[in-house]
Every structure is written in structure tokens, then in C-alpha cells.
Amino acid sequence: MARDDYLVMRDLIDQQIVTADNRSVARVADVEAAWQEDGRLVLIGLCVGPQALARRVSGRLGPIARFLLREKFEHVIPMEEITGVSLDLRLRQNAVHFSVGQADDWVVNHILRFIPGNGRQ
Amino acid sequence: MKKALSITLGIMTSIGGFLDAGTISTSAQAGASFGFGLIWALVLGTLAVALLVEMAGRLAAVSKQTYASAIRERFGFKFFLVPLVAEFIAETILLAAQLGGVAVSVSLVTGLDWRLLYPVAAIFIWLVVWCARFSVIENGPALLGLVVLSFIAGIITLGTPTRDLMSTLWHPTVEPGEPAGYFFLVAGILGSTISPYLLHFYSSGAREDKWDESYLTMNRITAIFGMGFGSISSIAVMILTAMALQPLHITVNTLGEMGIMMARPFSILGSILFAVTLFAVCTGAALEGLLSLSFMISQGLGWDWGLDERPAQAPRFYLVTLIILIIALIIGVIGGDPLKLALYGSALIALVLPIVLFPLLALMNDPSFLQDHTNHRLANVATAAIIIMASLVALVSMPLLFLSGG
Known part of the structure; x- marks a missing residue:
């Protein structure tokens, strides 16, 4: 692997996540990693959600956000779903396949549906 | 052909961003109280905003990023919150003032209380956002351009300014007890001219039109002409109020009273013309402000x-x-007259300019975003100097004005 192919945190954290059907779903808030048996640290997934963002702002804010939101809006996207890292992080599948991709549907089906002319199919 | 069309983006941005309730209020107050004595602040603000708009366009063309997404990617989420909160507070106050401007303009024609029309104005703006496409909003400037000409026609009708008035251009008369008001207006003019939301709007438009490096010359021309055009209209407002109101020793205390500046040259027709202008200008600015803040939030959080x-x-x-x-x-309902909201909103923007604009200067000097199109040193120094000056003047004059009882 050439030196340029190594990802650095700057290429992941805060990057735009785009699904296969070109929906912008979120930006990376945090990463999830695990120690392997052989001592290597391996990235497992990308975290998105308000609690992960709250932890970024302040360590003390993390528990408060957790108490209020109770993991309801947190999502982890497994690393194997990512196909490319260029300007954006491209995902292998369409938005409906990801829990975070359904956030938009929730807003449409619970809030915008009451307003005429919303373009909902 | 497509590139030629993109100049409409600049004109549209400059009209929405330049001419708003903030500019009309600060320019009219400046003209009524200090004659031509504050035109220099408008010229200085125009220089800064032309430089900044060119930068925002260059950033979008070279890095393929809007301003907000570049801030988040370069500085991280925690830092992104700082300009976001600053802009959110200042610009929701200003948006409340624009909605007030729309309501006042309708009340000038219908005679209804503007407070009753205020929610109607908000619903109207929301309907435009909900239903309209970019292309519809792009057709607005043609109408606006004609309206701005009416200010210039007003100046011509009133004739040549007196010698006393001309001398205020280089030697403003500031009576004892007035310096706080004078410097507050300097801050307000700089804050309403250097509108940060303009940069989000412009860089978002550039992304929607898929600008690349071949647009850089076009971008430069657009920045100069677009902002120049906006600046001429603001200066026209200032000259007109100076000529129409200062000789009568009238100071304007509400947005509606400003109609006098058009009523003097054109009587009843002038009042209607003023109402139409106020309506068009505030609608444009309300749309641009609302959309820009929403762009900033959505782009920063990575949403469509x-x-x-x-x-x-x-x-x-x-x-x-x-x-x-x-x-x-809500701010508008509890905030009182839109003129006050516009003045304080503009001064508040001046105060937070360094917070919201230094990220741009940092990005413009970062080769990982701009490659070999980074800023010239002169542009850095000039922009930074004007921004810091605007903020310091706001910092000093706002408490002074509160102490002297507004």
C-alpha cells in the first residue's frame, strides 16, 4: 500500500457521507475502533448522531446528552459499507438501507406530511 | 452562455445581501443625521465585501466546497459551532427586521397596523421558500434594479446638494453628545454591508451551478460588479435621505417614516414607490438571510x-x-419597531465579524483547499483590517449608546 493510500483521521472525521443514490445523510461525528487479538487497532465503523457530536464538544456534555436522548438518534455505519474516500465518503447502498438514511423519511412522514405541496410520493 | 448567466448569481446575492432593512435603516439614519458624513464607511464596507465574496466564490470553485462545509471539515465540529451560534443570533434578529420591513411596506399602502401584518409577512416568506425554485428567485433582480433607479431619480429631482451638505463628505459635523451615535452608525453600516450570510448564499449558489476553476475570472468580475451595484444603491439611499431629510432636521425613528425621503421629491407617488422598494428589498433580504442560515446548518451537519x-x-x-x-x-413580535431591530442586528453583526470571517481567511490561505489559488497577502491584510475595525467600533459604541439612552 502506497503512503498516499493510508487514511488519516482528517480524511474521515467531519467528512460528508453520501449514499449510493446520492443522498447526503450526515457527517462523520466519531469513529469506532477495536483492539484485535494480534494487537492491531482496527476501525469498525463511523458514528453519526447528536450524542457523538455532544462528546466532541465536551466530555461532560456526553452523559447529559445520553440521558436526554437515550441513544435514539445514534447510528454506526460499518466500515465495509464505505466504497470510496474522495471529496465525500461514498456508501455502497441506497439511503433506505441505513438507519441514518431514514432520518429524512421520518421528518417527511411525521412533520412535513401535514403541509400541502411537500412533494411526497 | 452558462458562465454569463452566473453573473445573475452575483447581482442577486448583492441585492439581497446589500440592500436590506439593515442597510436602508443605517443609510437613512446616517443621511438624516450626518449628511454625507458616513459614505466613507459604506465604501470601506463595499471593498471588504467584494474581497470576501470573491474569496467565497474562489473557495467553492477550487475546493468544490461551500463555506460552511469547508469550516466543518477544516476545523471540526466543535469549532464550527462558534461561527454558527454567532451568525444564528445576529441573523435571526436581522431576519426579524426584514419581516418587519415587509409588514411595514404593506401597511404603508393598506393603512393596516404593521403588527397585524407581521405574521402574514412571515407566512409569505415561508410560502416563497416552500414553493419557489432558485430560478424564480433569480428573476427578481430585474424588478429590483428598476426600483433602485427610483432612488437615483429622486436625487436628480431634488437637484444639486448644497455646499454645506457637500462639505460633510470629507468633514462630517458631529455635535457634542453625538459621537456615540456616529460610531454606532459606522458599526451598523459596516455590519449591514459586510453581511456574512451573503458568503454562504454565494458559495452555495456557486456549488449548485457546479463552478470549477474555469469560473475564476467570471467570479472576480461578478464580485466587483455585483457588489459595486449594491453599493451604488446604498449610497443613493444615503444621499437621498441627506438631501431630503437633513435640511428639515428630521430624524427618522421608524421604518415607515423613512418614506418621507421619497415623498419629498415625488409626493404621493414617492410614498408608494418607497413602499414597493421596501417590500422588494426586504423580501429579497429575508429570503437570502433565511436560506443562507439554513444552508449553513444543513451543510455543516451534512444534510441534503x-x-x-x-x-x-x-x-x-x-x-x-x-x-x-x-x-x-417570535423575536419580531416581542422586539418592537423593525428599525431598531435592524440597527441593533447590523451592529451585532459588525461585532461578530471576526468570529465568522477569520475561518474564511484561514481557509483561503490553506493550499489543501485552494491549491495554488491561495489569497494574495494584500487581500488578507485589507480584509482583516476592515473586519477588526468594524468589530472594535461596534464594541466601543454599543455600550456607549446604551448608556446615553439609545
């Missing part, structure tokens, strides 16, 4: 955004526009 999509294709973006509009409505 844009006017070319139906609400169901960018739901979180449209939800944000709705929430911001409701907040502005």
Missing part, C-alpha cells in the same frame, strides 16, 4: 440542501427553514 429539490427531497433543510422563521417571528 438546496432549492432545486422538493421539500420531500431535502426534508431536514426545509424543517430548519421553518424553525428559523418561527424564531424570527
Whole structure:
């Protein structure tokens, strides 16, 4: 692997996540990693959600956000779903396949549906 | 051909961003109280905003990023919150003032109380955002351009300014006890001219039109002409109020009273012309401010955004526009006369300019975003100097004005 192919945190954290059907779903808030048996640290997934963002702002804010939101809006996207890292992080599948991709549907089906002319199919 | 069309983006941005309730209020107050004595601040603000708009366009063309997404990617989420909160506070106050401007303009024609029309104005703006495409909003400037000409026609009708008035251009008369007001208006003029939301709007438009490096010359021309055009209209307002109001020793205390500046050259027709101008200008500015703040939030959080999509294709973006509009409505209902909101909103923007614009200067000097199109040193120094000056003047004059009882 050439030196340029190594990802650095700057290429992941805060990057735009785009699904296969070109929906912008979120930006990376945090990463999830695990120690392997052989001592290597391996990235497992990308975290998105308000609690992960709250932890970024302040360590003390993390528990408060957790108490209020109770993991309801947190999502982890497994690393194997990512196909490319260029300007954006491209995902292998369409938005409906990801829990975070359904956030938009929730807003449409619970809030915008009451307003005429919303373009909902 | 497509490149030629993109100049409409600049003109549209400059009209929405330049001429708003803030500019009309600060320019008219400046003209009425100090004659031509504050034109220099407008010229200085124009220089800064032309430089900044060119930078925002260059950033979008070279890095393929809007300003907000570049801030988040370069500085991280925690830092992104700082300009976001600063802009959110200042710009929702200003949006409340624009909505007030729309309401006042309708009340000038219908005679209804503007407070009753205020919620109607908010619903009107929301309807435009909900239904219109970018292309519809792009057709507005033609109408606006004609309206701005009416200010210039007003100046010609009133004739040549007196020698006393001309001398205020280089030697403003500031009576004892007035310096706080004078410097407050300097801050207000700089804050309303250097509108940060303009940069979000412009860089978002550039992304929607898929600008690349071949647009850099076009971008430069657009920045100069667009901002120059906006600046001429603001200066015209200032000259007109100076000529129409200062000789009568009238100071304007509400947005509606400003109609006098058009009523003097054109009587009843002038009042209607003023109402139409106020309506067009405040509608444009309310749309641009609301959209820009929503762009900033959506781009920073990585959501779909844009006017070319139906609400169901960018739901979180449209939800944000709705929430911001409701907040502005509440501010406007408890905030009193739109003129006061516009003046304080503009001065507040001047105060936070370094917070919201230094990220741009940092990005413009970062080769990982701009490659070999980074800023010239002169542009850095000039922009930074004007921004810091605007903020310091706001910092000093705002408490002074409060102490002297506004």
C-alpha cells in the first residue's frame, strides 16, 4: 500500500457521507475502533448522531446528552459499507438501507406530511 | 452562455445581501443625521465585501466546497459551532427586521397596523421558500434594479446638494453628545454591508451551478460588479435621505417614516414607490438571510440542501427553514419597531465579524483547499483590517449608546 493510500483521521472525521443514490445523510461525528487479538487497532465503523457530536464538544456534555436522548438518534455505519474516500465518503447502498438514511423519511412522514405541496410520493 | 448567466448569481446575492432593512435603516439614519458624513464607511464596507465574496466564490470553485462545509471539515465540529451560534443570533434578529420591513411596506399602502401584518409577512416568506425554485428567485433582480433607479431619480429631482451638505463628505459635523451615535452608525453600516450570510448564499449558489476553476475570472468580475451595484444603491439611499431629510432636521425613528425621503421629491407617488422598494428589498433580504442560515446548518451537519429539490427531497433543510422563521417571528413580535431591530442586528453583526470571517481567511490561505489559488497577502491584510475595525467600533459604541439612552 502506497503512503498516499493510508487514511488519516482528517480524511474521515467531519467528512460528508453520501449514499449510493446520492443522498447526503450526515457527517462523520466519531469513529469506532477495536483492539484485535494480534494487537492491531482496527476501525469498525463511523458514528453519526447528536450524542457523538455532544462528546466532541465536551466530555461532560456526553452523559447529559445520553440521558436526554437515550441513544435514539445514534447510528454506526460499518466500515465495509464505505466504497470510496474522495471529496465525500461514498456508501455502497441506497439511503433506505441505513438507519441514518431514514432520518429524512421520518421528518417527511411525521412533520412535513401535514403541509400541502411537500412533494411526497 | 452558462458562465454569463452566473453573473445573475452575483447581482442577486448583492441585492439581497446589500440592500436590506439593515442597510436602508443605517443609510437613512446616517443621511438624516450626518449628511454625507458616513459614505466613507459604506465604501470601506463595499471593498471588504467584494474581497470576501470573491474569496467565497474562489473557495467553492477550487475546493468544490461551500463555506460552511469547508469550516466543518477544516476545523471540526466543535469549532464550527462558534461561527454558527454567532451568525444564528445576529441573523435571526436581522431576519426579524426584514419581516418587519415587509409588514411595514404593506401597511404603508393598506393603512393596516404593521403588527397585524407581521405574521402574514412571515407566512409569505415561508410560502416563497416552500414553493419557489432558485430560478424564480433569480428573476427578481430585474424588478429590483428598476426600483433602485427610483432612488437615483429622486436625487436628480431634488437637484444639486448644497455646499454645506457637500462639505460633510470629507468633514462630517458631529455635535457634542453625538459621537456615540456616529460610531454606532459606522458599526451598523459596516455590519449591514459586510453581511456574512451573503458568503454562504454565494458559495452555495456557486456549488449548485457546479463552478470549477474555469469560473475564476467570471467570479472576480461578478464580485466587483455585483457588489459595486449594491453599493451604488446604498449610497443613493444615503444621499437621498441627506438631501431630503437633513435640511428639515428630521430624524427618522421608524421604518415607515423613512418614506418621507421619497415623498419629498415625488409626493404621493414617492410614498408608494418607497413602499414597493421596501417590500422588494426586504423580501429579497429575508429570503437570502433565511436560506443562507439554513444552508449553513444543513451543510455543516451534512444534510441534503438546496432549492432545486422538493421539500420531500431535502426534508431536514426545509424543517430548519421553518424553525428559523418561527424564531424570527417570535423575536419580531416581542422586539418592537423593525428599525431598531435592524440597527441593533447590523451592529451585532459588525461585532461578530471576526468570529465568522477569520475561518474564511484561514481557509483561503490553506493550499489543501485552494491549491495554488491561495489569497494574495494584500487581500488578507485589507480584509482583516476592515473586519477588526468594524468589530472594535461596534464594541466601543454599543455600550456607549446604551448608556446615553439609545
